[in-house]
Amino acid sequence: MKVLHVISSMNPETGGVCEAVRICAGGLQKLGIQNEVVSVDEDIFNKTDIFLQHALGPAANAWHYSKLLLPWLSANITRFDVVIVHGLWLYHGFAVYKAFNALKTSGIKPKLFVMPHGMLDPYFQRAKGRRIKAIRNVIYWSLIEKKLINSADKILFTCETELILARLPFWPYKPKSETVVGLGVIAPPAYNIKMADVFKNTVPGLNDSPYLLFLSRIHEKKGVDLIIDAYKQIAKSQLSSINGKVSNLPKLVIAGPGLDSNYGIQMQQTVAESTLLKNLVYFPGMLTGEAKWGAFYGCEAFVLPSHQENFGIAVVEALTCNKPVLISNQVNIWRELCEAGGALVADDNKTGTYDMLSTWQKLSLVEKQKMGVNARRCYDQHFEVNAVINRFQEVLFN
Structure with a gap:
């Protein structure tokens, strides 16, 4: 055959x-x-x-x-x-x-x-x-x-x-x-410390800070602007009046090809021109191999408020690493993920993305860990x- x-x-x-x-x-x-x-x-x-x-x-x-x-x-x-x-x-x-x-x-x-x-x-x-x-x-x-x-x-x-x-x-x-x-989607290689080291070397300044991960093309269809806008609103709400710093907010890594496109340049400028965001949001470019898996294994959750996503291989790759996913209801597999308890799902607009990130911030550590277990279970059931x-x-x- x-x-x-x-x-x-x-x-x-x-x-x-x-x-x-x-x-x-x-x-x-x-x-x-x-x-x-x-x-x-x-x-x-x-x-x-x-x-x-x-x-x-x-x-x-x-x-x-x-x-x-x-x-x-x-x-x-x-x-x-x-x-x-x-x-x-x-x-x-x-x-x-x-x-x-x-x-x-x-x-x-x-x-x-x-x-x-x-x-x-x-x-x-x-x-x-x-x-x-x-x-x-x-x-x-x-x-x-x-x-x-x-x-x-x-x-x-x-x-x-x-x-x-x-x-x-x-x-x-x-x-x-x-x-x-x-x-x-093929399950990832087992986690090893080298993955984390390679990823950290790719994103100077992140160090051991917790972070949310976007990993896809830097394109308007993917809703990168929605993530940045919602993240900025949450950062403002958590800005300390005492020291002017944001506390208890994971950083944001926006990884993928397309940084040299007009849209990609615009997104980077939005962050660079914001005194609030420039030390919280990172654009490492496209990640592959150990850097990519280090990014997945190390993140709190994967974020993709896409306006249209037929399947979302990166979404499922996050599931394989026991990571909850925060996605829009325009990702066509959202129902399977939501029913399994491994995802937060919202409309693909500013309000929906803000509410989704806010909900994630309010979850307890135990609730987040349970979502991670559910995420992997969803992969085993539907996408193995x-x-x-x-x-x-x-x-x-x-």
Whole structure:
């Protein structure tokens, strides 16, 4: 059995889709199923992956077009039993559709699955500042994307909420079949003191202070401004009139790629220009390896008041480290987390984020520790990678 995963990029800085592919392909490979990943990257980012990768870039354009991809697909696609397109709106999906269309009369045709990874969420058609992109998506859907979606054997979703939302923004949306396969997250390496040391060296000044952790792209969609605004309000309320210092407030670490974007620069300026925040909020950039796990293991809680989050791999990674998560109700897996007692959930606005952080501050140490235990239990029940990969295998080959 052979599976081909087709994705635009496996660059970790592009977000969670490449990590989802890495988890799926690696998990299936361990079950004895041969997996290959093809992208339009110029190079392979993680050469330790156990599956074969093909980087067919360069594709330095908005559509991520590469002249090498379609010929490669045409020459290789029949080697596979299953082809999975990960993500939408870019050239790699169109190339797969073209390659499959050319097989109509050949009699040899793999199964075709499409995994949107949240890219059919109506948020992207409704969000302020995306009007031009929303119009572009409508046109692209009518000309290209609907053909891929409606011709696939099955559309795969990470959770029930994603499946329901995907039916709303575009027409005609008539997939042959839909199913929820979930998404597993690999448990982290066991904690060791080196993780903490590497993380502390990455964030000078934090020392042994308690902290809340945001770890994702520094992007408007993620609600970083909401965190900073709510955190500033709480800091003001705890400012001592005697010594002018803030007491009993964990510091805030905002980690992830995107600091050099206009939004990222704006967030850093907001903190730098505040005498209250500049010694409380840290921007260490993207964290990987031991620094990343040191950040997770050492935090009080993970914070993500995102305006749209299809799954949230970093959210689940926090659960694996026994950490409560403080998230918005726009993170599609919020119900599972809330029911397990491992999360605080609020609306994705200033009031909701402030109330959520305030509630966390008022919890006792025992209550916070209990939430951490519940968080790990939620991971074991819903997101443990082996159970999800077994379910994935059943869907692909039954």
